[in-house]
Amino acid sequence: MDNPPGRLRLAGAALAALVLLFGAVTAWQVTTRAAAAGQVATGSGPLSQDAAEIYRSLADADTTAASGFLLAGNEPAAVRQRYQDDLATASRLLAQAAARASASAEAQRWISELNQQVPQYAGLVETARANDRQGLPLGGAYLRYASTLMQETMLPNAQRLVTAESGQLDDDYAQAESAPWGAFALGLLALAALGWYQLRLFGRTNRVFNPGLVGATAALLAALVWLLAGGLVAGDSLAESRTAGTEPLRALDQARTEALQAHAAENLDLVARGSSDKYSTRWSEVTGALGGAKDGADRGGSLARAERLAPRDAAGPLAEARKQFATWSERHRQAADKASAGDYDAALQGTVGAGKNDTAEASFAALEQQLGQAATVERARFKASADGVDGVLEVLAVGAVVLAVLSAAGVVRGVGRRLADYR
C-alpha cells in the first residue's frame, strides 16, 4: 500500500465513503424531520386541537344543562339540542383520538377515563331530567351531583389531555424545525476533503481539471444548497402553521374556555339563588382574565391577546367578539343589580329568558359563535401551512441522496482516471 497508486486508491475510497455517509446521514436526519412534520400536520396538531374541543364541548354541556334547569318547563328545544350536540362532539372526538395510533400512553389514559365518564355524566343528567319532569326537587340534586363530577373529575382529565397533546405537538415542532446539523457538517467536511484532494492532485500533476472530481464537487455543492433551500422552505411553512395556526388557536382556546367558565358561573349563581357568593366571585375573576383589568395594564386580557395573535382573516370575528363581550358584561351587570335588589325573576329573565334575544345568554351565544368562526379560520390556516411539509422534506431527502450518490460516482470516476495514469 505504501506506493502512490495504493495511497490514491485509499484516499479515493475514503472520499467516496465520506460523500456517501453524507448522503445517508442527510436521508436519515431529513426523513426524521419529515415524520415529525407529518405528525404536526396529521397527528399531534389535530389531536391537540381535538383535545381543546373535547374540553370545550364538555364544559359547554355542563353549562347548557344548568341553563335548561334554570329555564325549567320553558327549556326550548335548542337548549336541549345544544347539550346533545356537545356530548356527541365530545364522544366522537374521544373515539377519534383513541383510534389514532400516535397518541401517547399518557394521552390514552385520559382518553379512556373520559370515555368511561361521559356516559356516567349523561346518565346522571337524564336522571335529573326524569325527576324534573315529575316535579321533584330530586332532579336539582342530581344535576348538582352531575356537575360536581364534571367540574371536579372530567374537566381536570380533559385539561390533562390538552396538556399532554400540546406537549407532544411542541416536541414534534421542535423536531421538525431543528436544523440537520449532522448532514451540514458532513457535507462541508466532504466538500473540504474534495477540495484539498484536488489541490494535492493539481500540485502533483499540474492538470487543472479532473472532470470526475469537478462533477463530484458540483453535485455535493448542489446537495448542500438543496438541503439549505429545502430546509428553509419547509421551516417557513412550519413557522407559518405555528404563527397563523397553533399559537393563535391556543390563545383563542384560552379565551373560549374563559368565556364558558364565566357563562357557567353566571348560570350557577342563579341556580344557587344567593346561597353562595362563590359564583359571583368566579364571574369577576374569569371575566377579568377575559376582558382584562380596567386599567389595561395587561393589554386587555385573553380576548385581546387572541385578537393580537390572530391572522388577518380571523381578526374581524374577534373584533366583533369583543363588542359582544362588552354587551354581555353590561347585561350581566344589570341582571346582577336586579338580583341583589331582590328581583330574582327579573334577573332570571335578563340572564336566560327563553325566546328573548336581549339576554346575557344571547350575548354569550353571539360571542361564542364569533370565537368559533375565528377558530375555523385559524384551523384552516394551520392545515394549509402544515399539510405537505412532510412531502417537501421527503423530496428533499431523496434529492440529497441522489446528489450524494452522483457525487460519489464522480469521485470514483475521477480517481479511476488518475489511477489509469499509473498503468
Added chain:
Amino acid sequence: MIRTVRARALVAAVALAAGVLGAGTSLGAPLGAPQGAARAQAPAAAELAPAADTCDSTRSVPPGKDANGAKIRKIRERGTLVVGVDQNSYHWGYRNPQTGMIEGFDIDLAHAIAKSVLGDPNKITFKAVPTARRIEAVKAGEVDLVIRTTTITCARLQEVAFSKPYFAAGQRLVVPKSAKATGIDQGLKGKRVCAAASSSSDTELKTDKHGAAEVTVVENQLDCLVLMQLGKVDATLTDAVLAAAQAAQDPTVEVVGETLLPGWMGVVVNQADADLVAWVNQALLDYKADGGWRRSYDHWLADSMGSSSDQYEYKQ
C-alpha cells in the same frame, strides 16, 4: 334625726336600684339585701342565653305588633322581607322544576308573615341558604328570617332567637325498602349513613354513631337520597318531615324506626330583633286562627304525613 331619715332613704334607694338592675353584685349584700333576690334573677338571665343542655325550646318573646320596632321599620322602608329558605325540601321549601318557583309549607308561612308585616304576601325575597349556614345567615344579617325546617335546640338558642314552634320536629331514618330495617340501631349497624352538614342529625351522629360504619356528610339532605339511589350510602338520617319528603319522591325507600330528638321547628330570627320575633309570633297565631296553617298542611303534607295534623301542631 333628720340625718337618720336621710340615711334610711339612701339605703332604701340603693337597695331599690340594686333590685331593679338585677344585682347580685357586691352592692346588694353589705346593704342587707337577701341572697335570694340575686338567685331569683337567674331564670331571667337564662332566658336570654339558656344553657346548652337544658332549656325550654318552646319559650319565645310574647306575640305582639309594634310598628315602631327598629327592625319592622327597617323592613318596611326596604319594602321586601328577605327570607332564607331551602330549595331542595320537597313539599317544604323547593324549587318546582316545571315552573321554577319556590314552593312548599315553609314558603306559605313566609308569605303569610310578609303579608302581616308588609300587607302583601309577595313582597318577599327568597335566598337559598345551605343547611350549614342557617344560623350564620341570620346572625350576619344577610336575611331577616330563616324558615327552613329548623329544629329549635338549646345550642342554637344561644346564638339566635326562635319564634314559637310551628311544627313538630324529630330525626328519623330513611332506608331502601329492600334493607328491611326495623329500627335505627338495627338499621345502621355496620352501614354507611348520610346526613346534612350542621343538621340535628349530623350533631346526633357526632355524639352517637348508632353502630354505623361510616358517616357521609353532604350539603343538603336531598344529596343523601342521590347517594342512596346510586348505592354510595345505605341510609339517611334526617328531619322526620324531610324523611317523609324523601319517601314521597322515591317509592323504593321508606322511613323506619323511632323518632330521635323529638322537638319543635321554629322561625329563626336575629337575637337583636325582638320586635320581629314578637311580630312573627303574632303572625303565627293569626295564621293558625284564619285556617292558613291547616290549608297549607292539607295542600302540601296531608298526602305524605296523614290527614290528621294533631301530632304536628303546637298548641299554646
